[in-house]
Amino acid sequence: MLPDAVAQEITTWPSDPARLAQLLTPRDDVVGERADGEGTFELDHGPFRTYRRTVRDDGVTITETINWHLALPWVWWLFHWPVRRELRRRPDHPRRYRQPWWAPPERLDARAAAALATLAVSAMTVGYTNTLLTQTIAFAGDDFGASDWARSVSLAVVRSGIVISLLVVSLADRVGRRRILLFCAAAAPIAAAAGALAPNLAVLTLTQAVGRPSASACRWWWP
Numbered sequence: 001m002l003p004d005a006v007a008q009e010i011t012t013w014p015s016d017p018a019r020l021a022q023l024l025t026p027r028d029d030v031v032g033e034r035a036d037g038e039g040t041f042e043l044d045h046g047p048f049r050t051y052r053r054t055v056r057d058d059g060v061t062i063t064e065t066i067n068w069h070l071a072l073p074w075v076w077w078l079f080h081w082p083v084r085r086e087l088r089r090r091p092d093h094p095r096r097y098r099q100p101w102w103a104p105p106e107r108l109d110a111r112a113a114a115a116l117a118t119l120a121v122s123a124m125t126v127g128y129t130n131t132l133l134t135q136t137i138a139f140a141g142d143d144f145g146a147s148d149w150a151r152s153v154s155l156a157v158v159r160s161g162i163v164i165s166l167l168v169v170s171l172a173d174r175v176g177r178r179r180i181l182l183f184c185a186a187a188a189p190i191a192a193a194a195g196a197l198a199p200n201l202a203v204l205t206l207t208q209a210v211g212r213p214s215a216s217a218c219r220w221w222w223p
Contacts, residue, residue, distance in 0.1 A: 132211070
């Protein structure tokens, strides 16, 4: 999820006309700025929910204050420090006015960044659900004392769940793709997690027969 607090960066330099001129130039790197009054810049384009930078010169010290809030749900903590480092770069640093190497070539706006982060996290969940039984059937079979034949039947039943996926997908045009997608996105991890409580291989197979088709149905609508 998103952090509740807005981050703040305050940097000071000795007063210098050349440095002040650089600081009063709108940034065009990890964030695209536009002027909003004297010494004040706001977000024009970038992966931020809120952003504001102010520059003040009292004749002795130049103070740059940046208040920002990333628009990245779930994975904001992965990008907080890289973004913070970019925002704190010196005004004469050659990378201050271009996109950092770790970011996409085309700067993302808030909506695109949030959508991409959500899809990335969802892909991890769906990928895990789709491969869960395949990777654990040997260990589950040993725990339940199941024969090789029983394990094979379990895998066959779960993989035949593609039929369930087709039935679920066929409902999309009637009840709406968004509703079906949200349902499947919730059902897949819940059903997969329920397998941890399975008392035998049959119940485990049943939970995965629900979870895997739900995950497969999610993938059909992703870009």
